[in-house]
Each structure stands twice: as C-alpha cells, then as structure tokens.
C-alpha cells in the first residue's frame with residue numbers, strides 16, 4: 684500500500700515538474716544553462732531530463748538514478764558511448780545498479796530529438812556537476828554522426844538494458 688502511494692506521489696511530482704513551463708523561465712535555470720560548456724544540451728536537459736534526474740543530476744530516491752558522478756563513468760566504459768546514445772534514443776528498462784543502489788524503473792526514449800540534440804544532451808550530462816574534471820583531457824564529445832549511426836538499431840528498452848556495459 685505504502686509503495687503504491689509513493690508511486691502515485693512520484694507520478695504527480697513528475698507531472699508537476701513537466702508542467703513547470705519552458706526551461707529558461709527562472710533565473711536559476713538560466714544560470715545553470717549558461718554555466719554549462721554545452722548550453723544547448725543544458726537547456727534540453729532542463730526540459731527533457733530534469734523531471735526525473737533533477738537539475739543537480741542527483742536523481743530521486745530509489746526511482747530515478749543519479750547522473751552526477753555516474754554519467755562520466757558510463758560514457759568511458761567499454762561500449763559506453765554507443766550505450767549512452769541507445770538509452771537516450773530508445774529508453775531503458777529492467778534492473779540496473781548505480782553507486783550501490785538498485786533501480787528497476789523504465790526510462791522513456793527520446794527518438795524524436797535530432798542527432799544534434801541527443802549529442803548535446805549527452806555531452807552536457809557527462810560534463811555537468813563536476814563531471815568534466817573526471818573526464819580525460821582527450822575526451823572526444825559525442826558527435827551527431829555517432830547518434831545517426833545508432834538510429835538503425837531500433838531497440839526496445841529491455842534490449843538496451845541487455846547491452847549495458849559492465850562498470851567497476
């Protein structure tokens with residue numbers, strides 16, 4: 684019962700977050716966007732990802748995993764670039780573990796976004812919240828062409844999960 688109620692609360696919170704209006708309304712949002720090396724990606728993140736992963740990338744409870752301190756590791760894992768693109772395009776379902784915590788949710792896919800937009804969101808996610816400092820100096824940002832190459836795969840969220848790289 685309690686779990687159901689928490690679930691309902693989460694859905695309400697997400698709807699409220701999604702209805703906040705276009706990102707860029709508030710000065711705080713604008714400041715975050717301008718601080719990113721990828722302002723276009725940051726603005727998209729505020730619109731498309733923040734409701735679940737939060738503006739500071741810390742996630743939300745056991746429902747939405749953190750991207751802060753995780754996205755840079757993910758993109759650097761073997762096969763991580765393709766996997767990151769796949770999960771943004773096609774979504775993700777099934778059980779995963781991040782920073783010692785287990786998540787078993789479903790993330791929607793964003794196939795409707797352009798190749799450029801998907802690349803920009805990922806580049807923002809891996810460099811935001813101090814992530815830039817944990818990337819090697821020669822890190823090559825995700826290119827729109829790499830996103831275009833993944834469009835042929837047409838995966839479902841569980842197939843994306845099956846391709847998740849193993850991380851230490």
Ligand code: HEC
Pocket residue numbers: 697728731732733734735736746747748750754757770771775776777778779781786787788789790791793804805808844847
């Ligand atoms: C409706 C909520 C929701 C939205 C919106 C959302 N995500 Fe997620 N995301 C999730 C959930 C839930 C998971 C964990 C899925 C699981 O348990 O299999 C997740 C997982 C992730 C992961 C971790 C994947 C891994 O294998 O470690 C990344 C990275 C990620 N999301 C990035 C994004 C980005 C970037 C956006 C915006 C384009 C976004 N998410 C939008 C809910 C969401």
